[in-house]
Amino acid sequence: MSEQALIEILDVAALSVEDSGLLWGYNIDSPRNNLQFETDKIFVYGWILGKKYPAVAIKVTSGGTVIQEIATNNPRPDVAKIHSNVAGSENCGFSAEVGVGELSDECELVLEAVFSDQSIVPIAVVRFRQKLPRLKQIQADLKRSRTRLEQIQSELEQHKPLLRQTQEQLPRLNSQKYQTENQSQAIATMNLSAELANQKTNSPVKPEAVACKSTNAAILTYGSGMSDREWLETLLKSLDHKVVDGIEMPGFPPEELQRQFVGMSGQQALNEAFNFYSEIKRYLGKLGLKLGRESRILDFGCGWGRIIRFFLKDVAAENLYGIDVDSEMTQLCINTVKHGNYSAIQPLPPLELSDGCFDIVYAYSVFSHLAEPVHIKWVEEFSRILKPGGIFVATTQARSFIELCRTLRNQSNTSNNWHHALAHSFVNTEAALADYDSGKFLYSATGGGGPRDASFYGEAVIPQKYVEREWTKYLDFCDFTYDPAIIPQSLIVMQKPVGDR
Structure with missing residues (x-):
């Protein structure tokens, strides 16, 4: 940076x-x-x-x-x-x-x-x-320190008369100290004993920090009476306090690494993840499905685990799975989130998972990057591993993303590396917009660094017409929405049929 x-x-x-x-x-x-x-x-x-x-x-x-x-x-x-x-x-x-x-x-x-x-x-x-910037921050801190020092000096000037009066009374106070010292100590001891006895009989004992790596039983119990919003507030507290109310919470990678992978960090990253988590639960309700401890969930492209941690309140850790092409990310989840099953995968399926084993598969800001033949293979794979009636929730870039790329090309200079890459995507704006409106898959092979090779990773924009035409070969269409006030990408919801298609 x-x-x-x-x-x-x-x-x-x-x-x-x-x-x-x-x-x-x-x-x-x-x-x-x-x-x-x-x-x-x-x-x-x-x-x-x-x-x-x-x-x-x-x-x-x-x-x-x-x-x-x-x-x-x-x-x-x-x-x-x-x-x-x-x-x-x-x-x-x-x-x-x-x-x-x-x-x-x-x-x-x-x-x-x-x-x-x-x-x-x-x-x-x-x-x-x-x-x-570091230099400006130091300058601002020094300015605040000088201001505070001036305030302290002014306060000292105001209290000088009182200081002189105290110095004059000090000999008399010292002579009284010895006479009262033993009596004060005895009274303090009696008060402390009474206070400890009162705490022992009347105060609840807070649980000790729980560091459960193979099970999230403590979190499940702790969060059982919480609303989703209260759980968000708890996770926000965990940004600064690893232990909240005696319960060890999932950890976080450094903020710079968070921003590198999701473009934001801390509270902003969790708020966006919470909105997506809430949308998944909302669609479960609309489809008459229930989320419980035995529900099995797959986070496709789990990154550093910002979304999967929300499900720790609802689902037993052994039923939570996170996969990613980046082995550093899955290892990071093992070290920080701790709860759940994490493994690195190849860019193309199949997965080493049995048929019909998941209730929910979700992919946040993953299908906004996959090339067309790759993403279709994954849709087919998810139809295999979903249980009948299970849902697949994904996001992709919206139509306005094409306009954003054009706008960035018109900028004389941009210091944002991602914006620089977007400026070279979908360079024929009118043709790209026409393709989107006609239901064509749009893709720019930019690559994403590390294991995210340009052969399968770039910038993807998938219109609703395409989803209704191609994805429905494997899953039933439920919804396609775009509300940037909730999440900044288009949301796609599909469901595996209960009976034969």
């Missing part, structure tokens, strides 16, 4: 526009909640379509100060397709990298729409936090 600020997007809130006659609509595609930038700039990307007057710019302000103005003239054929009868809809996009390095550690950006009549309407607020 370069010596630059790390920007963490805490929240992106769209503001309601009271005058419905002003806008046909707008959207902030980037930044999104929990996103991180390894730079001192925030990538702002979206579209806006004025109704009464055309929007000519997006004004970015902080604390009333204008930071930057972004022109609203980028091509947005996806918007034009929806608003085909609105003039200017084909060029209503905006994008820019907004520098925030001079702003405070935690700050807000207000995005305001500027219309051709010079009227201005706020449309969104972006709240973010930045971790300063």
Whole structure:
């Protein structure tokens, strides 16, 4: 990581526009909640379509100060397709990298729409936090230390009279000390004995730290009465405290490694994982399925185990399986998550698992990277290892991802390595969008480093029409949704038929 600020997007809130006659609509595609930038700039990307007057710019302000103005003239054929009868809809996009390095550690950006009549309407607020570069952090710490030192010196000046008075009374106080010392010690001993006796009879004893490596029985018992939201709060506590209420929690790899594999770390990474976990449980309920200790779950592409740890509250560890092409990741899960079964696999099936052995198979941000022939083989393999009625839940990049790649190509410079790779993906934007709309599989062979070779790993965008046509050869179609407020990719839900197809 370069010596630059790390920007963490805490929240992106769209503001309601009271005058419905002003806008046909707008959207902030980037930044999104929990996103991180390894730079001192925030990538702002979206579209806006004025109704009464055309929007000519997006004004970015902080604390009333204008930071930057972004022109609203980028091509947005996806918007034009929806608003085909609105003039200017084909060029209503905006994008820019907004520098925030001079702003405070935690700050807000207000995005305001500027219309051709010079009227201005706020449309969104972006709240973010930045971790300063090491040198700037030291300078900021020194500044705070100097300020605190000045406060202490001022307080000492105010208390000098009291200090002189105390020094004058010290000889008299010393003479009284010997007379009362023995009596005070006896009273303190009696009070301590009474307190200990009271604790012994009335206070519950907290359990000792439990380090269970082969079983998660302690976690199952501890979490049995918890809601899913309470379990999330517990896991968030475990970021700083390995033992919570006497129970040893799954561990974490270093934050830099977390970001390397999922683009974020800590609370942001867990919040996104929780949303996906919640979606799985929601679809189980919709399909009339139950999740219990005996349910068998496979995490395909488990990474460092950020999602599988959520199921430790619901499922016995011996029934949780995590697999990944990266042996370093599976070993990391063994060392940190500890609970569950983890193994490295080859890029292509089959798995050394029996037919019909899993209730749930999920793959978060994996089918957004697999080449077409590889991903189809895995869908077929999952149909083999799922139990009848079992579900497969996966994510893939959405249609807007193609537009994002084009926008990144229009940037004069980007310091984000992933963005640089995306700028060279789907270079014929119009053809890619047309292919998506016609139900074709889209893939750019970028590779992902390490065992993620470009022969099978890149950037994949799978439309619903493709899923309904190809995946249904092996599984029944349940749903295909895209709600970036929940997770940043399209969600696919499939189910293995109970009877013969």
